[in-house]
Amino acid sequence: MHLSLPESIETYFAVSNGAEIARLSGCFSADAIVIDEGHTHRGLQAITSWQHDARQKFSYFVELLHVERDNQRVTVLTRVAGEFPGSPVQLNHVFQLADNRIRSLEIR
Template identity: 50%
Template sequence: MSTQLPNPIATFFEVSNGADSALLAQCFAPGATVHDEGRTHQGHAAIRAWLQEAQRLYEYSVEPLEASQQGTSIRVLARVVGNFPGSPVQLEHLFRLSGDRIASLEIG
């Protein structure tokens, strides 16, 4: 991937692809939220549980394709391949940063 991503976002994609989920605490703010598949997950423990469950269910990999930034919001278009209907798909990941951490993430 040639897209340069801020460290917390790059770490999120590394964890999504199998790196140690303990690294999530380094990239998400303590009260961060993730909105995915119609559900919202808040805080480190809930985000970690969501990601581990998604990895278990879908056995996926994700490849960021392009990114654009407006202020503290960063939109990343990523190719996701896994054992789910319609795979592969391109999903938009909308990150909002607060300092050097992810404050929120919406996947759609």
């Protein structure tokens, strides 16, 4: 299934599913924040490290299930499956956009 998403969010999910991590610089603002598993990652360097560490720990694939939009807020329901405890899980990725880039992402 293909869901219509802003380019920055499509790029984020492409990276999550194995595309080159360097592409994150094109989808996040320089001062972006990611909140995942109770940890806050601030700035592009921290976000890049977070994504790199996730790839090193686990093999996984993110399937997009549903999208909801509310102005600059986009919530994507996903199924994440792979080699990690509790797989598969359904997660909401809540994005806040600014100037067509991801300003914040909370995964819950």
